[in-house]
Structure formats: C-alpha cells, structure tokens
Amino acid sequence: MNLDFLTPYGFWNPILWLLVIFVALLVAYLIWLRGNSRYKKGTEQTKPFLSGYAPESKEAMMVSASNIYWGFTSTLKGYYNFLRKMHTGDIRDYLGWYVGIVAIMLILYILWGGA
C-alpha cells in the first residue's frame, strides 16, 4: 500500500518519517545513556546562572509573551505600525476591508481566472 501524500508538485510519507525519527530517537537516546547522569541535587550547582545579578522572581527572569518576538517586531516596526493602524476595532472597517478584497479577487478571477 502506498502511503505517500501526493500533490501535483510535492510528496511525502508521514508514516516513514515517523519510523525513521523513532529509530533516530533511539540512537540519540542510546548515545545519551552513555554519558554521566550524576550531579549534586539541591546544591549551588543547580541554581540558574545569573552572572552576578541578584536573583529575582521566576516570572521576572523569563522573557514575557509580549516580548517573545522582540527583534523581529522592532526591526519591522513600520510594517507592524501600519497593520496596527488598520486594526481600529470598528466592525464596519473590517467589513469594508472584507468586501473590498473580495471585490478585487472577483475582478482578478473574471480577468484571468477560470477556464
């Protein structure tokens, strides 16, 4: 039985991928088992490395969700500001965009699409 997923251009077989990733996980696990598993629980060595900074609460030490894409959003600030302006919260604006885009797509479809 052929279990490959086919499109007009691409193809892949998820069952075979699951098989090989399972074998690879086994190989990696066997290598991992060869290592030293010991350490001194509950001592200074299990404290997170803070490079001399004073310890803070767990929440304060993590990157907050709003900053998770920082770097990306800050570089593309112009693009995100443009998008933010479009999100007015007014349903009439959203409906206007929806109707406008559908109209453009219909025109494109009539001009170039179909048979």
Next chain:
Amino acid sequence: MLTGAFEVIWYIAASFLISLFAIPFGLLTKGIDRKLAAHMQWRVGPPVWQPFWDVKKLFQKETIVPEDAISWLYNAAPILCLASTVTILLYIPLGPFPPILEGHGDVILILYLLTIPSLAMVAGGFASSSPFASVGAQREMVLMMSYEFPLAATVIALVWKISSLYPQEAAFSLTAFARHPIWNIMGPFGIVGAIVLLIVLLLVTTGEITKVPFDIAEAETEIAEGVFVEYSGRNLGLFYLADAVKTVVMSALIVAIFFPYNLSPLLTPNISIPSWGWAIVDFLFFLLKLEIVIFFCMTFIRVSVARFRVDQVVKVYWGYLTLASLLALILIALDVML
C-alpha cells in the same frame, strides 16, 4: 524496487548507518573548521580530532539539571535535536547515492524538517528556567523566522525553472536537481539569478547552523551561550553532536541543489576502474564539496566579520537577502520567458 518488510528493515538499518556516517564526519568537519580558522588568524589551532575529545569529555562530566527546570523537556530537547537533524539526511542525496527515502519526501519537507532542531533548542532553552537561556531561546525563534523567507524563495525560484523545462518531473524532488543541474539549464539571466541565490543560501546556512555573524542565540559575550547556558555533560554533548550533523545537512543540501556533479562521467572515458571504485571516488568528491561549502559558509565568514545585533540579523535576512532572492526570482522568470 524494495518491497514490504524488506523495505522497512532497510530504512531502519539506513537510519543507523546514516548516524554512523553523519556524527563522526560532522565532528571531523568541526575540527577542520577550527584548524582552518586558526590558521587564518595566524594561530596553530587544535588538532582536527579535538571535537571528538570534546564530546568524550562532555559525556564524562556531570549532567546538571537546574532546580526550576522542566526536567523531562530539558533532557528530551537535545535528544530530539540530534534525532531530527539526522533524519533530514535521509532525504538528501549523498554524492553518487540517491536519497535513502527517495520518492518519500521532497525539498519542501526538508525545509519544514529543518525547523525541528531549532524548535528543540528553543524548547530546551525555555525549559531551562534561566533568564539567559530564555533570551537565547527568544533570539533563536527570531533567527528562525528571519531566514525562512529567503530560504523558501531560493528553493522555489530554482524549482520554477526546472518545472518550466521539465513539466513531467516532480520538480520539488532533489533527484530532479541532480538530473538537471541548474547551471546546465539556465540562460544568461538565470545564471546571474542562480549565483545570487547561491550566495543567499550560503548566508542562510550560516544562520541555520547559528554561526558568527548570526550566532545571536548563543552570543557568549552577551548572554553566556544563551540557550545552552544551563546545559552541561551529556545534554550539552548531544547538542554539540546535533550542531555537527546540522552542518553536514546544510552543506549537503547546498551541494545537492547547486553542485550535484560527480567525477565519474568526466573520468570514465580515460580511466578504467570497477563501478564500486567510481562510487568511492564520487563519494570522496562529494565529501570534498561539503568541506568547500562549509569553508565558505562557516569558516571564512566567521573569521571575517563580527556578530550582528538581533535587529541587524532581521534586517539582513528580511531586508537585503529577501530582496536579493526576489531579484534573483525576477531574473529567473526573465530566463524562463525569453
């Protein structure tokens, strides 16, 4: 054609065999990279076998799990990272040998599979419960989002050309690239476009393997190895192995797309050796090509420039390299139309 149970046994055996090839070769590649980088900086450098001793040492050291870490995820991340990296090699041709999973996965699948090792690093970083690791994991995500577009644009531009000339081919298959090397099918515009795409892919590779100037997720001097700050012993050893294998994977992908040539067709009329001998010659030639690609996308770049800031990395990938890949796409489109 392999069938049934024999086919399954072959794939299981091949997964073991590919690990036996990729891990030692990846470590040797790291050793060669360090040696060459040292020579370029007028240093003697460590012996090429040093990465093997580094891994041996890491496996003998304690494997510390931080007290606030999510231990199962913290320990699973390096295992998943290595395993997912090794499996990608099963979809890529290795010199004279076609991909082991030929016909069962295309180049789009490879692009998706390449995200799994990075996601494993992100998961491990966040599971560490360390501020430096969290920042490193956040940066790794930003890096991953940044190089995806130029990487996809590169592949799609080349596939477009192949599919326009050979509509009957499965254009996204890497064996199609081997059958129709892009330098043989491009016109003048296409050649220029392909050179631009090669440069883009070399720079994407530097980001994929998180090396200078795109090593923002580790950045020793800023965030003390970032994602790996809490990792030690065998866990760090597995990440080290995964990094070595990923270097092989990315260079093998570049060779498969841009340089799928073998020596045997050129030399067969003049030299007579058995076919298995040619297979060895072609495989050694493939390894040489890998080393040359690694030299340009890793060694040469990392000794030449300093690390970019996070926003600069995004600007390079989403700005300059995306524009370059779209320009190359236009050149290839002109090549198809003219």
